[in-house]
Every structure is written in structure tokens, then in C-alpha cells.
Amino acid sequence: xxxTEESRSIRTDVSGMIVKGFGYLFISLFALCCLLPFLLxxxxxxxxxxxxxxxxxxxxxxxxxxxxYKIVFENxxxxxxxxxxxxxxxxxxxxxxxxxxxMTGYALQxxxxxxxxxxxxxxxxxTLFSGGLVPxxxxxxxxxxxxxxxxxxxxxxxxxxxxxxxxxxFVRSIPHAITESAKIDGAGDFTIFLKLILPMTTxxxxxxxxxxxxxxxxxxxxxMLFLSPDMKYRPxxxxxYKVVTSAEYVRNSAAASNVELRDVPLESMKxxxxxxxxxxxxxxxxxxxxxxxxxxxxxxxxG
Amino acid sequence: MSNFKKVSxxxxxxxxxxxLAACSGSNNGANKGTKNEGGKNEGxxxxxxxxxxxxADTSKFVKISHVVLGDKPTNGQFEKxxxxxxxxxxxxxxxxxxxxxxxxxxxxTKYNLLLASGEPIDLINIGTDWLxxxxxxxxxxxxxxxxxxxxxxPQTWNSIPEEDWAESRYNGDIVLIPENDYTxxxxxxxxxxxxxxxxxxxxxxxxxxEGIGKxxxxxxxxxxxxxxxxxxxxxSIWGGYxxxxxxxxxxxxxxxYLPVYTTKSFDEKFTVVSPIFEDTFLRFAxxxxxxxxxxxxxxxVLNNKNxxxxxxxxxxxxxxxxxxxxxxxxxxxxxxxxxxxxxxxFPFARTGGNNLTxxxxxxxxxxxxxxxxxxxxxxxxxxxxxxxxxxxxLISYGLEGVQYEIKDGKRVQPAGYDEVKDSxxxxxxxxxxxxxxxxxxxxxDQLEETLYAEYDKIKKPYPYGQFVFDKTPVEAELTxxxxxxxELGPAITYGKVSDPAKAVEQFRSKLKTAGYDKVLAExxxxxxxxxxxxxx
Numbered sequence: 001x002x003x004t005e006e007s008r009s010i011r012t013d014v015s016g017m018i019v020k021g022f023g024y025l026f027i028s029l030f031a032l033c034c035l036l037p038f039l040l041x042x043x044x045x046x047x048x049x050x051x052x053x054x055x056x057x058x059x060x061x062x063x064x065x066x067x068x069y070k071i072v073f074e075n076x077x078x079x080x081x082x083x084x085x086x087x088x089x090x091x092x093x094x095x096x097x098x099x100x101x102x103m104t105g106y107a108l109q110x111x112x113x114x115x116x117x118x119x120x121x122x123x124x125x126x127t128l129f130s131g132g133l134v135p136x137x138x139x140x141x142x143x144x145x146x147x148x149x150x151x152x153x154x155x156x157x158x159x160x161x162x163x164x165x166x167x168x169x170f171v172r173s174i175p176h177a178i179t180e181s182a183k184i185d186g187a188g189d190f191t192i193f194l195k196l197i198l199p200m201t202t203x204x205x206x207x208x209x210x211x212x213x214x215x216x217x218x219x220x221x222x223x224m225l226f227l228s229p230d231m232k233y234r235p236x237x238x239x240x241y242k243v244v245t246s247a248e249y250v251r252n253s254a255a256a257s258n259v260e261l262r263d264v265p266l267e268s269m270k271x272x273x274x275x276x277x278x279x280x281x282x283x284x285x286x287x288x289x290x291x292x293x294x295x296x297x298x299x300x301x302x303g
Numbered sequence: 304m305s306n307f308k309k310v311s312x313x314x315x316x317x318x319x320x321x322x323l324a325a326c327s328g329s330n331n332g333a334n335k336g337t338k339n340e341g342g343k344n345e346g347x348x349x350x351x352x353x354x355x356x357x358x359a360d361t362s363k364f365v366k367i368s369h370v371v372l373g374d375k376p377t378n379g380q381f382e383k384x385x386x387x388x389x390x391x392x393x394x395x396x397x398x399x400x401x402x403x404x405x406x407x408x409x410x411x412t413k414y415n416l417l418l419a420s421g422e423p424i425d426l427i428n429i430g431t432d433w434l435x436x437x438x439x440x441x442x443x444x445x446x447x448x449x450x451x452x453x454x455x456x457p458q459t460w461n462s463i464p465e466e467d468w469a470e471s472r473y474n475g476d477i478v479l480i481p482e483n484d485y486t487x488x489x490x491x492x493x494x495x496x497x498x499x500x501x502x503x504x505x506x507x508x509x510x511x512x513e514g515i516g517k518x519x520x521x522x523x524x525x526x527x528x529x530x531x532x533x534x535x536x537x538x539s540i541w542g543g544y545x546x547x548x549x550x551x552x553x554x555x556x557x558x559x560y561l562p563v564y565t566t567k568s569f570d571e572k573f574t575v576v577s578p579i580f581e582d583t584f585l586r587f588a589x590x591x592x593x594x595x596x597x598x599x600x601x602x603x604v605l606n607n608k609n610x611x612x613x614x615x616x617x618x619x620x621x622x623x624x625x626x627x628x629x630x631x632x633x634x635x636x637x638x639x640x641x642x643x644x645x646x647x648x649f650p651f652a653r654t655g656g657n658n659l660t661x662x663x664x665x666x667x668x669x670x671x672x673x674x675x676x677x678x679x680x681x682x683x684x685x686x687x688x689x690x691x692x693x694x695x696x697l698i699s700y701g702l703e704g705v706q707y708e709i710k711d712g713k714r715v716q717p718a719g720y721d722e723v724k725d726s727x728x729x730x731x732x733x734x735x736x737x738x739x740x741x742x743x744x745x746x747x748d749q750l751e752e753t754l755y756a757e758y759d760k761i762k763k764p765y766p767y768g769q770f771v772f773d774k775t776p777v778e779a780e781l782t783x784x785x786x787x788x789x790e791l792g793p794a795i796t797y798g799k800v801s802d803p804a805k806a807v808e809q810f811r812s813k814l815k816t817a818g819y820d821k822v823l824a825e826x827x828x829x830x831x832x833x834x835x836x837x838x839x
Contacts, residue, residue, distance in 0.1 A: 134416065134419050134420075224409055241408050
């Protein structure tokens with residue numbers, strides 16, 4: 001197809017301008033609404049506690065102070081270690097989890113796989129019913145002996161029913177004929193999966209990968225349950241959560257009468273914690289955003 | 304469709320198998336428990352044969368785990384101190400202590416899971432009023448110590464009187480060792496500044512809420528930029544008012560934002576009543592409305608997220624509200640932050656003087672886990688922690704010369720003490736004793752001659768240490784009541800209603816609708832049963 005020489009914009013008439021103007025205005029406002037709270041967090045984290053007491057939260061710090069960050073980074077090796085642990089778990093978990101989810105999703109979509117419906121139902125069933133916390137805890141600690149083992153954080157996040165269903169619905173858009181023709185050419189199942197299916201599902205993989213990665217990045221509950229303080233390095237979110245809770249505890253408690261109280265800048269510290277936790281994700285996000293958008297619109301007509 | 308039938312049949316079969324497995328699994332668990340106990344009995348039997356009043360056979364070296372609540376210190380000081388403790392432990396009973404921490408991050412979940420998991424725990428910190436100890440005892444989490452105590456923890460056994468052991472029993476068996484020899488006062492009151500009170504012409508300690516009102520008015524009129532009381536509406540002071548103006552006793556039953564049920568008085572401690580349905584509550588609502596209108600706290604008190612204590616310390620608030628233990632530390636801090644402020648406390652119970660109860664002796668304590676492999680040694684270790692001055696002070700305060708020095712009989716921080724590098728805490732709240740405590744310079748040194756002395760004159764023993772309220776019959780009603788108190792309580796407490804009388808009426812009728820009477824009846828029924836238990 002040859003492109004005809006034609007101005008690419010729609011004729012610049014007034015109504016079009018107005019529509020465009022409104023669109024830009026609305027989207028800018030919306031973006032601002034998303035951005036402001038974050039700026040508030042950032043600003044507050046650099047504000048001195050006394051100024052927060054007097055004037056409340058501010059986007060621009062009235063009294064600049066880095067004391068909150070000093071406390072969060074009190075033991076730099078701990079926070080660096082936590083970052084490494086979280087990064088490790090996130091990378092390993094995302095790669096392995098992505099592979100398993102993709103395989104599961106693909107296999108469950110193959111019409112020549114006999115038990116696909118019952119297995120799908122099994123997977124779906126777990127989203128409705130769960131054994132509850134105590135059996136889960138017993139399974140992890142008593143039967144699998146995963147206490148104080150990073151696997152306790154890694155394993156539960158590998159397979160998520162929701163992501164499998166998502167993958168399934170994406171694979172559905174790839175004609176089964178491709179698999180069949182490859183089979184006729186003598187390709188094995190793994191070859192088909194690795195050479196044909198995976199390259200065709202990159203948008204979905206990126207999306208699901210991002211979901212898994214975010215899940216691991218934000219994971220703190222399982223770490224809290226299964227990783228005791230005897231481990232020196234624990235995932236970042238748990239570390240930061242602990243910083244805040246112990247600060248709150250120290251400030252509110254007089255029960256531990258032999259704990260010398262120190263001044264804890266709680267409000268600004270919470271904000272500093274949030275900044276430390278989300279910072280890297282924000283830098284990382286623009287690079288995968290396009291896949292994200294592509295993946296979310298799975299099933300829509302793709303150009 | 305036959306496919307579907309097959310699948311569903313398969314599913315049903317699988318579910319049956321799973322449920323069977325689950326049942327047998329739990330049976331296994333139970334069996335395991337009994338087996339363990341059998342083992343224990345054998346152990347006890349064998350030691351009983353070899354009784355020579357020295358307690359257990361200590362030829363085998365063992366590790367004793369001790370579960371505490373708190374954050375594990377990361378500066379290495381704790382390990383150093385524990386090594387010192389373990390030297391003595393090894394010498395005396397050929398055992399070592401191992402601390403296991405349940406951190407403050409979601410501690411409730413973790414603490415209960417730890418007990419539910421059946422892991423072998425030797426010693427564990429408990430508290431009947433905040434760690435669900437009776438509930439855990441009911442679930443069989445703790446070992447019965449009836450026979451073990453006299454044998455393996457003789458000093459502890461002999462130092463605790465029978466009536467205190469009585470409060471440590473569940474179904475007749477001792478399941479915990481109470482912290483009964485340690486003075487703590489957690490009765491609430493207002494903290495006000497002595498210097499401003501003097502300026503206001505209040506020279507004697509404030510006796511009642513009118514006095515407090517007078518003080519607040521003075522602050523309002525004369526202290527520019529100060530909120531008389533920078534109150535935060537998330538805590539109610541209604542319970543405090545009730546203890547000032549009635550003889551009623553608080554009950555260990557949570558009704559959410561504010562207490563609804565009390566008992567009539569110390570003499571009639573088994574009669575459940577509610578001050579909400581008495582004139583007291585209306586007087587309270589009126590007085591709070593008056594205080595709000597006079598501007599004793601912020602206009603937006605209901606959304607105030609300030610930290611009252613921080614604003615008091617910054618000189619921006621004239622009053623704070625908490626308990627005596629907090630006051631002891633805050634007084635010293637205030638002397639530093641606001642020199643000459645001479646912080647005073649008006650304990651709520653002062654006004655009436657008939658309903659100040661001591662803290663429950665089982666607010667802190669130690670239990671032995673049901674699956675402990677060495678309960679005998681665990682108790683021997685506990686006996687040392689509680690009764691050996693050297694070990695006790697190591698665990699409580701750390702190393703002399705590093706964590707503290709003693710000056711004029713008080714603990715002070717040594718020169719060059721660095722909070723980050725040298726601080727130490729073991730969070731041992733399971734058997735502190737007054738006789739080994741060294742007063743700290745950070746606690747007001749006149750606490751004992753002032754407030755404690757005053758309390759000693761009017762204090763009553765805590766009557767509800769063994770009262771375990773079974774909520775199950777009225778769970779729904781209690782939830783509804785909690786909702787009502789949370790919805791209307793703050794506005795009434797902080798005078799943000801246009802007509803107090805109307806608001807009180809509305810509050811009462813909503814409580815009635817929520818099932819107030821049913822809960823009252825059930826409470827009274829259980830109280831009667833408790834009365835039988837206590838009075839025999």
C-alpha cells in the first residue's frame with residue numbers, strides 16, 4: 001500500500017480543536033490527580049517532623065530535613081541486603097513463574113489435551129475456596145519445613161490462577177492450526193512452545209511478567225510469616241514495614257519500661273519508607289509500560 | 304454431557320479423599336500430641352525415680368527456646384549479653400537460652416500461629432488480657448505445670464502465694480507463671496503542666512474534671528498558639544469519666560470505641576451494669592459539649608491526626624492523656640523539653656477513690672509450650688531468670704559499664720553511650736520482680752512517693768483475672784454494639800453534637816437495637832458462674 005500525500009491531522013476546524021482541547025485538559029487533570037499524592041509523599045518525606053505537626057503535609061517542604069531517611073537507612077547494609085534479596089526473589093520468581101504460567105496457559109488451551117477442562121476447573125476452584133491461614137502455615141512449616149527459607153516466599157507466588165486464566169485467554173487468539181502444521185513438520189511439543197508460541201505471546205508475557213514481578217516486589221506477608229528475625233536479610237517490604245511498626249511501637253509503648261525512648265519522626269518516616277519502596281518501580285515502569293497496555297487489551301483487535 | 308458427569312464424579316471423589324485426608328491429618332496431629340505427652344510422662348516418671356531435690360538430670364546439654372514479643376536488636380549487643388547469661392546457665396543447669404522473637408509487624412497473627420503450629424516451644428511470654436492466653440490454653444497450647452513447678456522451679460513456686468496460683472489456672476491446672484511481684488500502674492489520667500496550673504492559681508493537685516476544666520480555660524485565655532488539649536478523637540475518655548464519677552469497675556470486655564458495660568462497685572463486683580444508661584453519661588455529654596464550645600480542643604478534633612504527646616512536648620498543647628507508666632517517663636522528658644513545666648497527673652480514679660484496681664497479675668507471665676521437649680529444664684532456666692539477681696539484671700538491663708552504670712542507686716547511661724551501637728533490649732516481661740529492679744534515671748524518681756503512695760491507699764486487687772468472657776453466644780450483638788459506639792461515640796465524647804441530650808437518647812436507643820440487653824443478660828449469666836467459681 002502506498003501512502004497518499006495528505007496532511008495527517010484531521011481538518012483543523014473549530015469543533016475538532018475544542019474536542020482536542022477538552023481531551024488534553026481532562027487527561028492532564030487526571031494525570032495531575034495521580035501525580036499530586038505522590039509529590040505529597042515525596043515532599044513530606046523531606047519535611048521535619050515538627051513542621052508536619054504544625055502545618056500538615058506539604059508538597060514543598062517548609063523545613064527541609066533528611067532525618068527520616070537517616071532512620072530508614074540507619075543500617076545501610078541491611079537495606080542493601082534487603083534490596084538484593086527482593087531483587088533476587090523477584091527475578092528468579094518472575095522468570096520461573098512466567099515460564100510455568102505460560103506453559104500451563106498454553107497446555108490448557110490445546111484442544112487435543114483431554115483433561116483440560118477438569119484441570120482448569122481445579123485451578124479456578126482455588127480462587128473460590130482456600131484452606132485458610134492455619135493449614136497453610138502448617139503446610140509450609142511442618143510438612144515442607146520452609147521456615148527461614150527464601151523458598152517460602154518464592155513458591156506461593158509462582159502460580160496464580162488469575163494469571164493462568166489470563167494467559168489462556170491470550171493463547172486462544174493463536175490459531176490451533178499453527179501448532180498442527182508444526183507437528184506435521186515434525187516439531188515436538190517443547191519446540192512448538194518455545195519457538196512458535198512464546199514469540200507470539202510476548203505482549204501477554206510482558207504483562208503477566210510485570211504482574212508477577214510486582215507481586216514479588218511488594219510481597220511482605222509470607223516473608224512476615226515464614227522468615228524469622230534470625231535471618232539477617234529479609235525482603236525489602238518487610239524490612240520497611242518493620243521500620244515503621246517498630247517506630248510506632250517504640251513511641252506508643254511504655255510497657256517496655258527499660259527501652260529508652262528516642263525521637264522518632266513517624267509521619268515523615270512513613271513517607272520516606274514509601275519513597276524507598278516505590279522509587280525503583282517508578283523508574284522501571286516506563287520501560288515496560290507499552291507491553292502493559294498492549295497486554296491488558298488482549299482480545300481487542302490488534303493492528 | 305457424560306463428560307461433565309464423569310468430571311463431577313471425579314471431583315466429588317477427590318473432595319471426599321481430601322476431606323478424609325484432612326480428618327486423618329488432624330487425627331494424626333492429635334495422636335502426635337498424645338504421643339508426646341506420653342513421652343513427657345515417661346520422662347517425668349524417670350526423673351521422679353531419681354529424685355534428690357536437685358531437680359532434673361542435667362547431664363545432657365540442652366537449648367531452651369524462649370519466645371518474646373519485640374523486635375530483635377540488630378546491633379549485636381543482645382548476643383553479647385545472652386552469651387554472658389548462658390555462661391552462668393551452662394554452669395548451673397547445663398543449658399543454654401535461645402531467644403525467639405515475634406516482631407511487632409502483625410504480631411497477633413504470628414504469635415497465635417506459632418502456638419497453633421505445634422512447634423516445640425520451651426518458654427513463651429503470655430498475657431491474659433492482650434495475648435489471648437485463655438483462648439490458647441483452651442486450644443491446648445500450654446503445658447500443665449502442676450507437678451513440674453514445685454520440683455523444677457522451687458524458688459518461683461515458693462515465692463508466689465496460693466491465691467496468685469489460683470489465678471494462673473485453666474480448668475484447675477496451672478498453665479502459666481504470673482508476673483505477680485512487679486509494680487506497674489496502667490490506670491489512665493490527664494497529664495497537665497504544673498507551671499501553668501500554678502499560674503492559674505491551682506496549687507493543690509487537681510481532684511476532678513471541674514479542676515481540669517479550670518486549668519484548660521486558663522491555658523485557652525493566656526497561652527497564645529497553644530491548643531489547651533490537642534485531643535485526638537480516636538481514643539475516648541468516657542471510661543475515665545465513668546471511673547471518676549461512679550464506683551463502677553471496668554470489665555475486660557471490648558465494646559469498641561468506648562466501654563459500655565461495667566460492674567456496680569468493688570463490693571458488688573459481680574453485678575453487671577452500664578453507666579451509659581445512667582445520668583453519668585448525660586452529664587459527661589453535657590460537660591464535653593461545654594468544653595468543645597469553649598474551644599479546649601481543635602475545631603476539627605474528629606479528624607485530628609496529630610500526636611498529642613509530641614505537641615505537649617513541643618509546648619503546643621497543655622494536656623495529654625495516658626496511663627501512669629507513661630507519665631513516669633514523660634515527666635522526665637518534659638523536664639528536658641519544657642524546663643520547669645513540672646508535669647502533673649490527675650488519675651481518673653482519684654475523684655471517687657473507690658474503684659482503682661491493680662493491674663492483673665497475669666498481664667505478663669510465662670508459660671511452657673505444650674510440645675516442649677525439655678519442660679523440666681525450661682522451668683529450671685526460668686527459675687534462674689526470675690530469682691538469680693545477676694542473670695535477672697543482665698537480661699533486664701544488659702552489661703554494667705556498657706548499657707548502664709549505677710549512680711546514686713539509679714541506672715544512667717555511661718559516658719560515650721551510643722543509642723545505635725550500644726542499646727540493648729530483651730523484652731522479658733514474663734516474670735519481672737520489684738526486688739531486682741534498678742530505678743532508671745529516665746523514670747521520674749518521685750513516682751513512688753507521690754502517685755504510687757496515693758494508689759496504695761485506695762487500690763483494690765484485680766477481681767477479673769480469671770474471668771474469660773465467652774463471646775460466641777453474642778458475637779453478632781457485640782459487633783453491632785461496636786459499630787454503634789464507633790459511629791456515635793466520638794461526636795458525643797468530644798462535644799460535636801448540637802444537642803447532647805438528644806444525642807445520648809439516640810445513642811442509647813441504637814445500643815438497644817444493636818442487642819444491648821441480650822449481651823447484658825449473657826454477661827450477667829457468665830458473671831454469676833464466675834462468682835460461683837471464685838466464692839466456691
